[in-house]
Amino acid sequence: MSTTKSPAAAEAPAPERRRGIPFWAQVFIGLGVGIVLGFVARRFELDWLAATLETVGGTFVQLLKVIVVPLVLTAIIVSIANLRQVSNAAKLAVQTLAWFAITATASVAVGIGLGLLTNPGQHANLDTTAGEAPSRTGSWLDFLSSIVPGNILGLDVSSRLRESGESISVSSSLSFNVLQLVVIGIAIGAAALAVGKKADPFVNFTRSALEIFSKLVWWVIRLSPIGTAALIGRAVAIYEWDVMAALGVFTLDVYIGCFIVLLVIYPIVARINGLSPLKFYAGAWPAIQFAFVSRSSIGTLPLTQRVTTRNLGVAPEYASFSVPIGATTKMDGCAAIYPALAAITVAQLFGVQLGVIDYVLIAFVSVVGSAATAGLTGAVVMLTLTLATLGLPLEGVGLLLAIDPILDMIRTATNVAGQALVPTIVAKRNGLLDRERYDSNRFATAAERLEESEDDLAHNGDSDESAEKSREKVLAGV
Numbered sequence: 001m002s003t004t005k006s007p008a009a010a011e012a013p014a015p016e017r018r019r020g021i022p023f024w025a026q027v028f029i030g031l032g033v034g035i036v037l038g039f040v041a042r043r044f045e046l047d048w049l050a051a052t053l054e055t056v057g058g059t060f061v062q063l064l065k066v067i068v069v070p071l072v073l074t075a076i077i078v079s080i081a082n083l084r085q086v087s088n089a090a091k092l093a094v095q096t097l098a099w100f101a102i103t104a105t106a107s108v109a110v111g112i113g114l115g116l117l118t119n120p121g122q123h124a125n126l127d128t129t130a131g132e133a134p135s136r137t138g139s140w141l142d143f144l145s146s147i148v149p150g151n152i153l154g155l156d157v158s159s160r161l162r163e164s165g166e167s168i169s170v171s172s173s174l175s176f177n178v179l180q181l182v183v184i185g186i187a188i189g190a191a192a193l194a195v196g197k198k199a200d201p202f203v204n205f206t207r208s209a210l211e212i213f214s215k216l217v218w219w220v221i222r223l224s225p226i227g228t229a230a231l232i233g234r235a236v237a238i239y240e241w242d243v244m245a246a247l248g249v250f251t252l253d254v255y256i257g258c259f260i261v262l263l264v265i266y267p268i269v270a271r272i273n274g275l276s277p278l279k280f281y282a283g284a285w286p287a288i289q290f291a292f293v294s295r296s297s298i299g300t301l302p303l304t305q306r307v308t309t310r311n312l313g314v315a316p317e318y319a320s321f322s323v324p325i326g327a328t329t330k331m332d333g334c335a336a337i338y339p340a341l342a343a344i345t346v347a348q349l350f351g352v353q354l355g356v357i358d359y360v361l362i363a364f365v366s367v368v369g370s371a372a373t374a375g376l377t378g379a380v381v382m383l384t385l386t387l388a389t390l391g392l393p394l395e396g397v398g399l400l401l402a403i404d405p406i407l408d409m410i411r412t413a414t415n416v417a418g419q420a421l422v423p424t425i426v427a428k429r430n431g432l433l434d435r436e437r438y439d440s441n442r443f444a445t446a447a448e449r450l451e452e453s454e455d456d457l458a459h460n461g462d463s464d465e466s467a468e469k470s471r472e473k474v475l476a477g478v
Contacts, residue, residue, distance in 0.1 A: 023224075027289060030225035031232055038236025050237040053230045060227030063220045064299040071217055071302055072181045073188075074210040075320035080189025081203045082317040092430060096322050099269075099422045100330050101367050106265045107332040107414075108366035110257050111340030112359055120250035120341065121348020182324050217302040221290075228293045235405055247403055250345050254407050257337040258414040266421055273425040275438070282441035283311030284420040291416035295408040300416050301327045308420050311446045313434030314427040322426065326419035333411030334379035336366040339386040346387060346396030358390055365389050379404070379411060 021029070034053070041049040192199040267277035281288070287307045291300040305323045308314045340362050347354050365386045380397060387394055427433040 023222075023286075026225040027228050027286075030228035031293065034229035034232035035236055036233075037229065038233035041233070041237040050234065053233040053237060055230075057227060057230035057234050060220075060223060060230065061294055061296055061299045063223075064217075064294075064302060065296070067213060067217045067220060068298060068301050069181065070209070071213045071305075072324045073185050074206050074213060075305070076182055076185025076324060077189040077192065077206050078203065078210050079317050079320035080186055081192045081199070081206075088430060092318060092322075092426060092432075095426045095429065096325065096422060099426060100326070100418075103261075103265065103269060103418055103422065104330075104332055104336050104367045105363065107257075107261050107336035107418075108340050108363045110260050110265065111337040111366075112344070112362060114253045114257050114260075115341050115344030118249055118253055119344075119348060120247070120253050121345040123249040124247050124345065124349060182328065214302075214306075217306070221303055221306075224290060228290070231293045231295075235409075247345075247400070250341060250400075251403055251407065253341050254338060255410050257341060258333050258410040261332055261337065261414055262417055266417060269421065269425060273428050275425065275428060279438055279441040280312065280421065280424060281417075282446045283307055283313075283438065284417060285446060286311075287420060288413050288417050292409045292413040295405070295412050297327050297331065297412055297415045297419065300412070304416055304419055307446075308423055311437070311441060312420065312424045313437035314423050315432040315434075318427055318432050319423055322423040323419060326422060330419045330422060331379075331382070331411075331415045332418045333414030334408075335369065335382045337414070338379050338407065338411055339366055339369075339382050342383050342396075342400055343386050343390060343392060345400070346392050347390070349396060349399065350393050352392060354390070361389055362386060379408065 037049065037053060040046065041053065192203055266280075270277045270280050284304075284307050287300055287304040290303055291297065294300055297304075301324065304327065305319055308319045308323055309316045343362055344354065346352075347358075365382075369382060369385050369389075380401070383397055383400075384394055387396060424433065424438075428435075
């Protein structure tokens, strides 16, 4: 049969792609609109506007968190089942954890160095009697309890009493433990791998479900401009700016520390592994940008995984395993820089002298403690674990909570950057990185490619078969 195309077919114009405002520009516009709305709500004391921003922003993040549950579970199952195509799975896992520890150690060193250089607690004008110990503290045993799933989806149900006038109501809420999801996914994937051919229908079904959930995630991510406006607007409207003046040195230290990690430590790590830092940040920027606004590594997880594979070129089989692990244990902002600076600040506020052993303990808690508290969310848990290990007053946590939202932005952005960087360099070292895709990154085109990735196959004429061949070449290290 002849495969020669007819003249009409050969001359048929390629379908034109609709031109509009790029997705990255939409997010920046949302950021600007949110700042304006936040200042308006604060300046004119518009409680209804602040409440609306809080509701819209909270709903957006909650939608992402809901989608994370099935997305992570199906992605882990599929990635484990596909490990039969990767001969060095154990080596990949060890290298991933090793680079997590290396970058965490460098990050905590930055935090301790800044704390010793600037003495943030001595410049803080705070009444230490106003501090309150948190109701929930971190523990070294949290890791053991957090990895044992309570149910098949790793969901937790919590109830809370609410008093409104003379009436008392009970509200219940669902939350999930990402670390438990990872454990469940690994167990099911390993079982499917052990069963062999008989598990193929289940694996194929799970792979199809993963595609569906990925599409749902992308639909939610397309709402990012609205979510960004609401989240940043809420932060501007309700933030206690006066408190930041009293802790100005500490606040500045946290931002400087995170920028040192983002602009010095991570680029050095990328260069050592033969990767361009600019190309990395161009590819990872959509996730880092969204993490800064949303203040949630878990909420950003679907986008982090997407940019890691679509923009940075990491093999999906490896990224679907390493990125969720990173979202629970790789927290250079929340679990390294912040606890180190906060511990030094609290010690100085309460007049406690720290010695060399104490600084070693801070480093140890920052590197190992993030795994111990991996099933729990929030920097407060890591901070309480650090303070408890050093024997410092837990009341110091209450003094720092007032400025936590503004600090959490840069901390989360740093977390997500590390969660994308480590899988990228491990993939590079093991021939699982598509260098052509990685090296093509530019800030605008990376975000646009992420936005238009669902249409790329149709416009480029690539078939599912050719896409599969490309994936196999990456897995083979070609």
